[in-house]
Amino acid sequence: MNLAGFAFRKAVAAIITIAAILCVNFVIFRMAPGDPVRMMFKDPRVSAKQLELQREKFGLNKPLSGQFLAYINQLAHGNLGVSFWQKRPVTEVIAERIPNTLMLVLSALVLSTILGIGLGAMAGWVSGTKLDTFILSVSITLYSIPAFAVGIILLLIFAYYLSAFPLGGIVTPASGYAGFAYVKDVLWHMTLPAFSIILWYIGEYVILTRSSMLDVLGQDYITTARSKGIKESRILRKHALRNALLPVITLTGINVGFAVAGVIESETVFSWPGVGRLIYDAVSKRDYPLLQGVFLVFAVSVVLANLIIDLIYGFIDPRIRVGT
Amino acid sequence: MFSFLKKFKDFFLLLWDHGMGRIGLFLISLVIIAAVLAPILGTVNPQKAGNAEDILLHPSTQHWLGTDDLARDVWSQVIFGSRISLAIGLITALLTVVSGTLVGLIAGFYGGMVDEILARIVDFFMMLPVLPLMIILAAVLGPSLWNIVFVISIISWPTTARVVRSQVLSVKERPYVEASRCIGAGNVKLMLGEILPNVVPLMFAQAVIMITEAIYSEAVLSFLGLGDVTRISWGTMLHFAFESGVMASTPWWIGPPITCIIIVIVGFSLLGTAISDVLKPGYKETKGF
Numbered sequence: 001m002n003l004a005g006f007a008f009r010k011a012v013a014a015i016i017t018i019a020a021i022l023c024v025n026f027v028i029f030r031m032a033p034g035d036p037v038r039m040m041f042k043d044p045r046v047s048a049k050q051l052e053l054q055r056e057k058f059g060l061n062k063p064l065s066g067q068f069l070a071y072i073n074q075l076a077h078g079n080l081g082v083s084f085w086q087k088r089p090v091t092e093v094i095a096e097r098i099p100n101t102l103m104l105v106l107s108a109l110v111l112s113t114i115l116g117i118g119l120g121a122m123a124g125w126v127s128g129t130k131l132d133t134f135i136l137s138v139s140i141t142l143y144s145i146p147a148f149a150v151g152i153i154l155l156l157i158f159a160y161y162l163s164a165f166p167l168g169g170i171v172t173p174a175s176g177y178a179g180f181a182y183v184k185d186v187l188w189h190m191t192l193p194a195f196s197i198i199l200w201y202i203g204e205y206v207i208l209t210r211s212s213m214l215d216v217l218g219q220d221y222i223t224t225a226r227s228k229g230i231k232e233s234r235i236l237r238k239h240a241l242r243n244a245l246l247p248v249i250t251l252t253g254i255n256v257g258f259a260v261a262g263v264i265e266s267e268t269v270f271s272w273p274g275v276g277r278l279i280y281d282a283v284s285k286r287d288y289p290l291l292q293g294v295f296l297v298f299a300v301s302v303v304l305a306n307l308i309i310d311l312i313y314g315f316i317d318p319r320i321r322v323g324t
Numbered sequence: 325m326f327s328f329l330k331k332f333k334d335f336f337l338l339l340w341d342h343g344m345g346r347i348g349l350f351l352i353s354l355v356i357i358a359a360v361l362a363p364i365l366g367t368v369n370p371q372k373a374g375n376a377e378d379i380l381l382h383p384s385t386q387h388w389l390g391t392d393d394l395a396r397d398v399w400s401q402v403i404f405g406s407r408i409s410l411a412i413g414l415i416t417a418l419l420t421v422v423s424g425t426l427v428g429l430i431a432g433f434y435g436g437m438v439d440e441i442l443a444r445i446v447d448f449f450m451m452l453p454v455l456p457l458m459i460i461l462a463a464v465l466g467p468s469l470w471n472i473v474f475v476i477s478i479i480s481w482p483t484t485a486r487v488v489r490s491q492v493l494s495v496k497e498r499p500y501v502e503a504s505r506c507i508g509a510g511n512v513k514l515m516l517g518e519i520l521p522n523v524v525p526l527m528f529a530q531a532v533i534m535i536t537e538a539i540y541s542e543a544v545l546s547f548l549g550l551g552d553v554t555r556i557s558w559g560t561m562l563h564f565a566f567e568s569g570v571m572a573s574t575p576w577w578i579g580p581p582i583t584c585i586i587i588v589i590v591g592f593s594l595l596g597t598a599i600s601d602v603l604k605p606g607y608k609e610t611k612g613f
């Protein structure tokens with residue numbers, strides 16, 4: 001299959017998934033007990049007549065099919081409703097949080113990928129030694145511990161007891177930092193949240209790179225390279241690692257969805273003003289429109305990220321285009 | 325029956341011989357002991373709030389791990405929490421493995437439409453961010469233990485179905501299945517009599533993975549405030565401690581639930597790793613069994 005056909009098929013699959021997500025999102029929130037209008041206007045003095053007017057305004061007196069069309073129509077206009085808690089448009093509330101989350105998640109993912117591949121390759125290269133056993137068992141343990149537990153432990157040790165890092169937030173309040181000092185302050189605040197994601201995430205990369213490395217090292221071309229007298233360091237870089245990396249790239253694609261969990265947990269623990277913390281706040285305030293909006297943003301961005309990674313992978317490795 | 329016991333013993337010995345398996349079994353047995361002996365070990369009712377002067381007490385001979393902000397005994401909460409963790413893990417694993425195996429068996433055996441639909445559902449769930457989906461479902465359904473079980477199960481069964489399906493695809497081509505068909509076995513008999521027994525080891529491995537994931541998910545959902553407050557789990561304890569704002573000065577309150585969550589999850593995931601190693605073809609021979 002050529003690249004254009006492959007890209008087209010992947011794009012169609014992504015669009016179908018997004019359509020399904022929209023349906024799921026609509027159905028789940030119709031299952032919610034209670035009256036949404038009553039939840040928005042908790043004041044008992046609001047009269048039944050006024051509630052009825054509000055229901056009409058939001059289209060809640062229409063049948064489900066009509067509500068669904070209205071929902072899709074609103075979405076197409078970029079309207080995700082009004083947050084009960086913040087009393088302003090959901091799109092606005094989410095949009096201002098997105099840069100913070102992207103900054104945190106991208107730096108954590110890049111660092112954990114690099115560190116994970118490095119440590120995994122090292123463990124695979126020296127497999128069977130004490131160092132290998134050590135790296136592997138630490139990885140399996142870290143991989144099993146939930147990100148919020150890692151976060152709380154880091155928070156208690158490094159922020160509370162050692163006071164080396166801030167307790168939470170993104171900048172020191174009322175500090176008036178500008179320019180370079182501001183950037184430094186943000187990075188200082190980001191260290192612990194990023195590390196709680198990195199520590200939780202790195203294990204999987206180490207385990208996979210190590211086993212992929214072991215597969216490659218058993219191949220004939222490695223023996224050939226050795227018998228030709230090529231330097232060990234060159235074999236590691238040019239022959240082994242390069243081929244061991246293919247499955248790791250696939251993992252990056254599968255993992256985007258999992259990474260979201262780490263972001264939600266870490267942002268919650270460190271009060272990082274991102275979309276992950278927003279989902280926690282929306283839950284504690286029972287703010288359904290906000291919750292619905294955040295879920296939609298997470299789900300659609302994961303599908304799009306997957307699509308991009310699929311396309312890159314199809315471009316790098318032609319075999320994939322035939323396989324799927 | 326006797327041969328079954330022998331097989332089980334062999335399998336157990338292989339796991340015990342596997343370093344990770346041994347550590348995993350040890351950690352899990354700690355949790356099981358706590359759950360079984362909970363009424364003896366946890367002397368105080370974990371839900372019972374105490375007097376105002378008893379809040380946030382340091383550990384003492386009366387309250388081994390001190391008290392929380394409602395003067396509830398932390399030691400008893402931790403001990404009884406093991407029951408919730410194990411219950412959620414076991415019930416969810418049972419539900420997802422049984423339903424996943426059923427769907428996987430039918431999809432793999434018959435192929436066609438059923439298989440196609442299953443593939444689409446699995447793809448859909450693979451693409452979705454699982455935790456946000458669990459969060460919105462749990463938030464909409466309301467906080468209760470059964471809702472958490474339902475939420476985790478409804479999202480996790482397709483994984484098992486997919487794993488079982490691919491195993492069924494390889495088993496159904498084997499000669500003895502063909503032989504059984506030749507002597508007149510019907511589809512149901514083939515599925516239950518010939519194919520299912522070959523899927524059982526895989527179901528066992530999958531059950532341990534599901535237990536780990538269910539316990540993990542319950543801990544996260546409860547930590548985020550979606551847990552059942554009438555049955556305090558370790559995740560709920562962390563939620564209360566985190567929300568109280570005094571967790572730094574009360575290590576006796578926040579420390580035990582974190583330790584327990586780590587023990588139970590690491591225990592099951594080490595056991596899971598060991599089981600999948602032991603089930604790999606050829607593992608038994610290399611160990612000289």
